[in-house]
Amino acid sequence: MDKLGISTLLLRLVLGISFFIHGLVKFKDGIANIVGWFDSIGIFGFFAYAVATLELVGGIALILGIGTRVFSALFIVLMIGAIVKVKFAIGFLGTPEMAGYELDLAFLVIALFLAINGSKFLSIDEVLFK
Template sequence: MIDVEKTPYAALLLRVTCGVLFVLHGAYLKFFVFTMAGTTKFFASLGLPEWLAWTVMLYETIGGIALILGIYTRWVALFFAVHLLVITFFVHIGNGWVFSNKGGGYEFPLFWAIVCIALAMMGGGAASAVRAETPGFAR
């Protein structure tokens, strides 16, 4: 049974937590810890163009802020879910399950993708700033 009184606050907690994690992963980790020089070299080692590192850093940071504020939560969470599933199956799957494996396993990005899918299904919950007005995908 779903507690309809507390569910909006559970969605708020999930939304803000995911948003903070994306900001930390995008801005803090890629820009300040690994530096953009290191991040672009990592992307190049995967056979990806170096400019994509900047793009990913920007949309993880901007999308994370959008989640924190509750701006189009369902759409942002759906975008991140697809992003994480692509990363899971094209970057981490060959490294095994455990994320502490060399190169990072796929347990963390897969779990995070599932959390984003749940958030996209649930909506932003309490204190959302902007809600999607698409029929069937509102709030």
């Protein structure tokens, strides 16, 4: 067994599950709340749908190993936006009211690794494009 392949699979699964859950919660708890929050911080509210959909669909895609590099690149853009627009001002660890950008940075680095290296072990892409 290839250690790098297994390690990369673990990163892909953790990132995929994490984004899937974040997207699911946005829809489950009421996307209208997220739309309103986006509007309140100066981002067009309709982007809430795009973000939640990317998290949901992209998370599933990473779990299955479909388009890992593409979805990882999109997650990089998403995390840079979250850090710059929302989290950077409150700091690395955040405040009692809001988390800092430590998790966003970790997600960004994992996504960057996957965008550069891909993840073929136990992926649908490997089966389809071998």
